Amino acid sequence: MSDPGNEPHAELSTPIWQALGTRQAHLGEANVLARRYQADVAPFAAVAEELPEAFDALAELMRPGEIAAVLSREPLALPPGLRSTPLGAVHQMVAESRIDPAAGFGAGILELTDADVDDMLALTQLTKPGPFxxxxxxxxxxxxxxxxxxxxxxxxxxxxxxxxxxxxAVCVDPAQRGRGLAALLINVLRDEIERRGEIPFLHVFGGNQSAIALYERLGFRLSRVFMLNQVSRAGDAVGATTAPLHAD
Structure with missing residues (x-):
């Protein structure tokens, strides 16, 4: 594995670990060697190093029946008691140029709140953009x-x-596709992120060529490729308390 410090956007070489150790620590659970989001927030988890003792530490944060979604650069070698199901290659893409919003940019777009969660869950279950x-x-x-x-x-x-x-969570009702709605929403978010002085990035399954083509048209470029792994306890019935992940 190459040294992440020598890669472009090195901060994104371990995005889950970095997020849970900084800006989103309040949404997670952690010990010295492992970090995970609270189960009702997201299934993502990370370890300090891909070593058996670190995955044992991750298992300590997992309740019976729960799964963890772990990004890696190599196939995982887990200790006894844990199992891993590879879900596919994930492309990390980073926006390389700022956008210049046109007149009327973002008109009609709504801020979604807790009151919208049931509708958000229904749309993500229909379109399967990733864990939600x-x-x-x-x-x-x-x-x-x-x-x-x-x-x-x-x-x-x-x-x-x-x-x-x-x-x-970029998703459009199948009956409404072809109207440019995904691009519109992405650009509204990009504009806000860039106004804060930050760089937008995203993850997409490598087999989702239509989405990759859209992101490339919007100025996102491949940064690195991960493997997405579903980690669970070896004796658990996967999905007993958390729905299993899918590489849709």
């Missing part, structure tokens, strides 16, 4: 569009690393 739990919206700003009262598109901010904010 009942308190995921506590991670940052979420925005959306409604038509005739129905939430038809949304996007939000997820991991927050010093100097960076992740754009996530």
């Amino acid at each position: 739990a009942r308190r995921t919206n506590a991670m940052g700003r979420y925005i959306g569009l409604r038509e005739e009262g129905k939430l038809i598109a949304m996007a939000g901010e997820r991991m927050r690393v010093p100097g960076y904010t992740e754009v996530s």
